[in-house]
Amino acid sequence: MSSILFWNCRGARKKEAALYLKELIRDHDVCFVGLLETKLTHIGRKEVDYLIGNSWDYFHVPAVGLSGGMVVLWDTRCVSFIVKSNSSQVILGDLLIPKMGLWKIATVYGSRCCNERDDLWRQLEEGLKEPLPSIIGGDFNCILNKEEKRGGKRFIFSKGPREMKNFMTNSDFHDIRSIGPKYTWCNNKEGTSRIWERLDRCLLNSIALQMIPTAMTMHLVRVASDHCPIAIKLDRKIQINRHNIKFEDTWRSYPAARTIVYQSWSKNDFGEHCEILQRKNHRTLKALFFWSKCKCKNLKTLKEELKKEIIELQKKEMDGVNWTKDDLTLLRSKVHELNITLN
Known part of the structure; x- marks a missing residue:
């Protein structure tokens, strides 16, 4: 089965991040990647080749200073992707998958400020109106209930989670089950200051769930970042023709x-x-x-x-x-x- 991967890598230039990303792509047969918090103000063909390989195309939203930044990458040997809209919080586009048709894919890096996330929900509502299978994945910087947090301040169902829930209900998006570690982020502090939260997730609309009835999000091993990579498997394996042996x-x-x-x-x-x-x-x-x-x-x-x-x-x-x-x-x-x- 082929997969779609989202990961807050906390810096795409890190050698450890590039090595782990290649490992994830091999292990999970990934055809599309959404990288968040790349901390890159610019990325070129040379950097992409080092990060993931020369068969991948990409679209980049630059970081502001030393924070933020997003890049989506897709394997041109098996899929195509057209960006329809983008901002500092989302890259939204059409992913054409052989034998599975056209899918809407939104890669999200939600602002830590719930007021700024208002713009994210509006962009997603506007960009995902068409009746197509849709996947929203990434780091939402928001949790929905107290079970998604351990440590730190007590969870309050405030404006941030309330508006995220409203968006999901109004736009017909569903939080699918997950396997792996319960939380996707850790602040890596010692003792009682340590906090875990489920900040990263995949949301699917009803049309996508009909096409992938057994859909689940995989929370993968947390390495080279304080966030787990998350992946969702598609129903069919996308075949890539590999006729040539290349020197490694x-x-x-x-x-x-x-x-x-x-x-x-x-x-x-x-x-x-x-x-x-x-x-x-x-x-x-x-x-x-x-x-x-x-x-x-x-x-x-x-x-x-x-x-x-x-x-x-x-x-x-x-x-x-x-x-x-x-x-x-x-x-x-x-x-x-x-x-x-x-x-």
Whole structure:
């Protein structure tokens, strides 16, 4: 199944964020990404290639100073996206998905000020009038009930959550069930000052729910940011044609790769010079590819085990049952170990 991903990455230039984003895209077969709080005043083709790869197109809303900023990215090999409207709080457009048709996708980075979020609800109401399947995802900076918060001040059903509820009711959007950690954000403070909240979510309208009746939001492991990435799976797997094997820069860091290149290149060949060159290139890339698959198999198993351990520790931390300083030290150690394996 292909997925749509939203993530408040707290800075898109961080090496850890780029590595984790690529990992998420591979693991969850992601075709569309909404990145929030990128802290980028400008982004170009070179930065996008480093962040996610050269097959992805993008649209950027710049940050103001050192805060904010959004960028949406889509894999041009399998989907197309046209931006219809944008502001500092939302990028809204049409995502064309093979065999699933046209979808409205809104990537949201809600203001912390509930008065400013009034503009967000108006923009969404205006942009999502058409009777099309629609998904709104991102960081709303708003919680809807006391169960979505732990620590800090007591939850009050004030103007902010009340207006968000009104928007959802009036515009026929529904908060779907989620799996993974209960909360999507943590302030990372110590002791009684620590706060968890569910600030990030996906909302679907009734038409989208009819097309994806088993829809759920996945709250993924919190790494490289204080927010969990959230993903929603689509019903069908989008096929991407991959006919070519491409050289991976990471191969250069392994001494074994040099031996493979030497052995593949030194084999005797015949024919025209251009034919020999073509066959040597193909033979070398193929050998490197299968070596890499074998080598990465164990690494992938290690990463999956680390992710499971991290998410269990994060759940235990959120529940606050039998949580100790040793558990916190172990959690930090596992996150550090995962970041190393992503390099």
